[in-house]
Amino acid sequence: MQRNLLQVAFLGAVLSLMAHASTISGKVAGVPGVSVIYVEAIAGKTFPVPAEQPVVAQRHLMFQPHILPVQQGSTVEFLNSDSVAHNVFWPSVGGNKKLAHNLGTWPQNEKRAFKFDAVGAVPLLCNVHPEMNGYIVVVPTPYFALTSESGEYKIENVPDGSYSLAAWHEGIKNQSKHVDVAGDAKADFTLSR
Amino acid sequence: MLKSKIAACCSLVIYLCTVPSAYAIPAFARQYGTSCATCHVDFPKLNDFGKAFKDASFKFPKDDETFIKIPPVILGSPAQKELWPHTIWPGTIPGIPPIGLRYNQFFQATNGNANKFNALLPPGTVGAYIPTTDFETGFFSIFTAGNLGDNIGFWVDDDISVSGANANGGLGDAYLRFGDVSRFLRLPTDSLTAKIGQFELDLPFTQARAYDISPYDIYTQTNIGAANPNFPQQFVNNQVSMQDVGKGIEISGGHHYGGYHYSLAIIDQNTSGTPPAFPGNVPSGAGGSNGGVGFNSDSNFKDLYGRLVYRANLDRDPATRHDVQAAGKTGPHTHNYITLGSYYLYGRSVQSISGFTPNGTAPTVLTAREPFYRAGGDFDFNLHDKFDVYGLYMYGHDNNLLPTVTGEATGPTGFVRGNPATFSGGFVQADYMVYPWIVAIMRWDRVNSSSDLLNGYLASTAGAPVTPFFSPFSSVRNRFTPGAQFLIHPNIKASFEYEIRPQQVVYNAANLQSNGVPMRLTNPFRTNTAVVALEFVY
Numbered sequence: 001m002q003r004n005l006l007q008v009a010f011l012g013a014v015l016s017l018m019a020h021a022s023t024i025s026g027k028v029a030g031v032p033g034v035s036v037i038y039v040e041a042i043a044g045k046t047f048p049v050p051a052e053q054p055v056v057a058q059r060h061l062m063f064q065p066h067i068l069p070v071q072q073g074s075t076v077e078f079l080n081s082d083s084v085a086h087n088v089f090w091p092s093v094g095g096n097k098k099l100a101h102n103l104g105t106w107p108q109n110e111k112r113a114f115k116f117d118a119v120g121a122v123p124l125l126c127n128v129h130p131e132m133n134g135y136i137v138v139v140p141t142p143y144f145a146l147t148s149e150s151g152e153y154k155i156e157n158v159p160d161g162s163y164s165l166a167a168w169h170e171g172i173k174n175q176s177k178h179v180d181v182a183g184d185a186k187a188d189f190t191l192s193r
Numbered sequence: 194m195l196k197s198k199i200a201a202c203c204s205l206v207i208y209l210c211t212v213p214s215a216y217a218i219p220a221f222a223r224q225y226g227t228s229c230a231t232c233h234v235d236f237p238k239l240n241d242f243g244k245a246f247k248d249a250s251f252k253f254p255k256d257d258e259t260f261i262k263i264p265p266v267i268l269g270s271p272a273q274k275e276l277w278p279h280t281i282w283p284g285t286i287p288g289i290p291p292i293g294l295r296y297n298q299f300f301q302a303t304n305g306n307a308n309k310f311n312a313l314l315p316p317g318t319v320g321a322y323i324p325t326t327d328f329e330t331g332f333f334s335i336f337t338a339g340n341l342g343d344n345i346g347f348w349v350d351d352d353i354s355v356s357g358a359n360a361n362g363g364l365g366d367a368y369l370r371f372g373d374v375s376r377f378l379r380l381p382t383d384s385l386t387a388k389i390g391q392f393e394l395d396l397p398f399t400q401a402r403a404y405d406i407s408p409y410d411i412y413t414q415t416n417i418g419a420a421n422p423n424f425p426q427q428f429v430n431n432q433v434s435m436q437d438v439g440k441g442i443e444i445s446g447g448h449h450y451g452g453y454h455y456s457l458a459i460i461d462q463n464t465s466g467t468p469p470a471f472p473g474n475v476p477s478g479a480g481g482s483n484g485g486v487g488f489n490s491d492s493n494f495k496d497l498y499g500r501l502v503y504r505a506n507l508d509r510d511p512a513t514r515h516d517v518q519a520a521g522k523t524g525p526h527t528h529n530y531i532t533l534g535s536y537y538l539y540g541r542s543v544q545s546i547s548g549f550t551p552n553g554t555a556p557t558v559l560t561a562r563e564p565f566y567r568a569g570g571d572f573d574f575n576l577h578d579k580f581d582v583y584g585l586y587m588y589g590h591d592n593n594l595l596p597t598v599t600g601e602a603t604g605p606t607g608f609v610r611g612n613p614a615t616f617s618g619g620f621v622q623a624d625y626m627v628y629p630w631i632v633a634i635m636r637w638d639r640v641n642s643s644s645d646l647l648n649g650y651l652a653s654t655a656g657a658p659v660t661p662f663f664s665p666f667s668s669v670r671n672r673f674t675p676g677a678q679f680l681i682h683p684n685i686k687a688s689f690e691y692e693i694r695p696q697q698v699v700y701n702a703a704n705l706q707s708n709g710v711p712m713r714l715t716n717p718f719r720t721n722t723a724v725v726a727l728e729f730v731y
Binding site: 060061082083084085105107128129130131 | 254
């Protein structure tokens with residue numbers, strides 16, 4: 001009997017969570033290419049660090065993917081997929097030059113990892129090939145999405161509530177807006193250079 | 194006459210300030226979508242990857258097809274190879290014409306001492322005035338290079354105009370390079386490569402693609418000992434200098450980024466420096482008369498050039514040591530290394546004069562074939578391109594056959610062997626990379642030439658000497674050249690040099706002292722020159 005009650009309670013909790021897990025969607029206009037949309041820090045809430053370690057490859061003299069959003073505390077692996085040596089460094093994190101770091105230079109098929117604890121955009125550079133650039137965008141919550149090339153995005157499983165939603169785009173100042181999530185919500189951004 | 198000679202000498206000084214035809218290849222940057230810094234420390238100086246790219250006949254040393262952003266056009270399917278010899282072996286051409294252009298501009302400042310050479314002119318003669326400051330146009334050059342498939346590389350560069358005059362330009366290097374021919378002979382990879390065409394010899398340090406404003410003095414040194422009739426103990430008239438391009442074939446092997454490297458070249462000889470004047474029954478040197486492509490050599494003999502060098506990379510990790518690029522925290526492009534090398538050029542300097550048969554009765558043509566060689570060694574110590582010190586020593590030796598007169602002849606009837614005409618010298622240069630966009634340079638050039646000393650005594654109202662310096666104060670001339678280079682962008686560079694030249698003195702050969710040495714017309718002075726260059730490639 002007690003076991004059945006627990007099962008009912010668990011099912012109720014799951015249904016309750018599902019009922020409050022909403023979606024934020026919208027479109028970023030005004031700039032070409034992909035952007036990162038994310039829910040900014042939520043006061044009093046912390047989130048477990050994802051176990052998954054995304055990979056940024058250096059392939060064909062390019063960082064791939066060019067833009068990678070990750071949750072704060074994530075560890076990113078940098079894999080050299082080219083037959084030439086690559087270096088990875090960043091001159092700042094979120095504009096803070098004190099967080100500059102040089103991972104070094106390594107040959108093909110080797111990788112190095114780094115844990116990103118600070119929030120902000122990390123411009124990735126290679127001092128062997130100055131034309132190479134990429135970005136890791138470290139965001140404070142697990143609620144983020146990379147837009148499509150046409151600017152459309154969808155952030156799923158966002159609990160109902162009021163949030164500050166931010167848009168990051170390469171070379172453009174961040175834009176934020178308030179969004180109330182109760183069921184599916186929509187938030188469009190118009191960015192300009 | 195004298196005025197024109199002095200003007201020619203002044204032009205020579207300016208020429209010496211501007212002569213290096215340096216090239217970077219933005220055509221490659223376009224094809225691979227990569228920065229100049231991938232291959233250059235400070236264009237046109239190559240880093241290790243640039244050396245490997247060149248060694249691979251202008252391709253990425255591995256997986257080239259994955260890096261090239263503009264795919265080559267295929268001239269026949271690769272499967273056509275299976276039909277050979279019943280079809281043409283397929284190849285490729287670059288997807289876009291790989292063309293680069295370059296322009297540079299100079300500003301020079303010198304002091305009024307340069308005008309002291311006007312003291313050689315007869316009183317009242319208007320001399321060529323050398324201004325203390327001068328804007329000077331440099332080169333506008335076109336260059337194209339790339340790969341045609343099957344490890345066949347090509348290179349052509351040409352100065353379309355020099356100093357603003359289109360007629361002053363000329364072809365630099367132009368060749369096909371058949372890379373890794375060794376694979377057909379089952380020899381180790383890259384142990385045999387062939388280059389055919391017109392090219393700079395495999396010098397220890399390139400002159401054509403040096404990044405200094407002024408050339409290395411020892412590379413411009415010729416051996417001319419016959420210019421001064423007052424001092425007839427030398428008869429050599431060898432216009433060959435190491436910076437000259439050669440026409441012929443070069444085989445080479447090994448790599449420039451580590452381990453051994455050798456080259457052997459057989460090239461046309463032209464010790465007179467000018468195409469021979471032909472009668473109308475053969476094509477002319479310029480190809481103008483009687484059709485054909487003409488002849489430019491003045492001798493049957495072919496010069497032979499060889500070079501052997503070993504470079505030891507000094508990285509501790511064996512894998513890193515043998516890789517094309519060194520790895521490290523700061524991502525250096527180039528290993529720490531030390532290079533030791535040697536080189537040797539052998540040729541024959543031909544001089545023909547009117548003379549008489551040995552009995553002195555019948556006029557004839559006397560021909561002296563004077564063997565000569567240039568030999569030396571070189572070193573290069575490089576710390577990740579941050580600090581690079583390098584230099585070379587050269588010894589030049591020409592057999593010296595002196596005309597002799599026998600019997601009752603009124604002119605020369607033969608030759609006797611005199612003391613060889615020799616010179617020696619070299620340079621040491623240190624480059625320090627202050628920032629990736631600033632390089633500080635210090636160079637010391639030294640040339641010791643007894644011929645130049647003797648030729649300098651010709652300075653008189655009868656004519657100016659033909660040596661690079663108007664009148665040497667001694668047989669040794671040293672030049673110190675501090676400088677700096679600033680990359681404004683990866684393809685725009687400002688350079689500065691201050692050339693501290695050797696002391697010079699103007700003599701009057703028509704007025705000899707009791708010891709036979711000509712009287713001085715002026716006290717020793719220097720013609721130091723500051724040169725600023727601004728250049729861009731695109």
